[in-house]
Amino acid sequence: MEHLTNADGLLGYYIGIYIMVFLFGITIGSFLNVCIYRLPVGESLTKKNSHCMTCGAYIKWYDLIPVFSWLFLRGKCRACGSKISGRYILVESLTGLLFATTYLRFDVITDGLIYPAFLCLFIAGLIVIGFEDFDTQEMTLGVLIFITSIAAISRIGSMLLPDVFRGNEITLLDGFIGMFSVSVPFLIFGFVLTPLIYCFIISDDHKAARKIKRRLKKEKLNEKETEKLQKTLDKHLEAIKEVGPVYGFGMGDVLLMAAGGLMLGWKAAVVAAFIAILLGAVYALILKLKAKRDDEESVKAFAFGPFLVIGLVLASFFGTTLMDLYIDYLTVPQIPEYYLG
Ligand SMILES: [Zn+2]
Structure with missing residues (x-):
């Protein structure tokens, strides 16, 4: 973010762009809410108007302004006064913040707006997948195809039109390796090892x-x-x-990590997987302790997708840098030649 400290007279311009991106982000977030609720049940995204889940009243346009309407109505339906889920404002503000943070990483003057926009679209898809998987333990294929397409266009576009995709740092080879670096281990682990372990030891x-x-x-x-x-x-x-055996990773997780690696490169994909496994383990431990407290006999299976999504979003910000630091740390310092005399 050096561009901000050296911005001088342009600081206002930068801040203006970031505010615009945030406002655009919360609007997209509002659409993502619709996707999260409608895609898993197979409802059309465009057909019906938004309506209150309790009284069925159609919601007027002025009550559909992302974030602000929810705050103004204090999370209650104007018609019947019943509570509107905090999920709406959560998804909207999260989308706005992640979009703004994504643009913050780039110098929009020299890097242009295109490549960060593709990263934002990718993150938007991740948000839908994360919440869908959390709610239903399933990811819709359409959204997986969407993020894979965004990743493919970004990689191929960056190679063919480097000038348009100026902010890009991931090479085609890097993305190609990334496609397999985590998804293949997941595939082996989820569909070969886990069923074996599960059957014989830890069900x-x-x-x-x-x-x-x-x-x-x-x-x-x-x-x-x-x-x-x-x-x-x-x-x-x-x-x-x-x-029968419950798989540790589903096919959705495998495809998600293939798309993630293609978009962010192998280093970020590996970092994302580490973050996800760490968070997933902590979550499993909490569930286990809770089940023990409530005297339940077993811990229910939970979706791993949300953790992968958190990992991928975080890794999209600093995954490559973190991996480079780690590789530097592993590399044994070379002894300067004059010491060897
Ligand atoms: Zn209502």
Whole structure:
């Protein structure tokens, strides 16, 4: 961000651009909300007008101004007064902030507006995927195709029209390697290793079933307790039979990381995966502790996509720099030749 400290008379111009990008971002965020709610259930994005989820009243245009309307109405429907989810303002302001932060990394005068715009479109797709996966544990294929296309256009465009895509730092080869650097390990881990591990060692249903069997054998229980345990045991056995192995990574995660690597390069993709796995592990631990506190027998599977999205967004800002620092750290300093004499 050196361009801001040396901006002199242009500082106002830069700030103006960033404010515009933020306002544009919250407007896009408003559309992303529609995508997040409608795509998973297969509703059209354009057909119906927005309406209140509780009373069904159509929302007037002046109540649809991103962020500001929600604040003005204090999160309540004008017609019926019922609460409007804070999710709306969260997605809108998040989109605005991420767009502005993306542009902040570039000197819009020398780098131009095009390449940061593609990064913003990519991030917009990530936001939809993250929330979709969080809500439904699924990603819609259309959005995955969208971000893959954005990544492909950015890489090919940067090679063919370097002048238009001036801010770009990722080479085509870098992106190509990035496409496979995380997605292939995920593919192997998710579709080969995890099912094996899950089947034989760590399935929660297996574990719970084993525990109950032990209790039934060893403890002296009255009839009612035995019946209750037997019922739970049957449920676990049923689950083991029905669900089969649960994959650690879904196909959506694999495709997401392929697109992420193509867009951001292999270094950022690897950093993104590390961030995601770290956050996912912390989240799993919290779930486990919570389940223990509430005395539930097993931890439910949760979507990993949101963590990958957080990783990719953070890595899009500093992933490459972080990886370079790490590589420098690993590299053994060379002994200057005159010492070797
Ligand atoms: Zn209402």
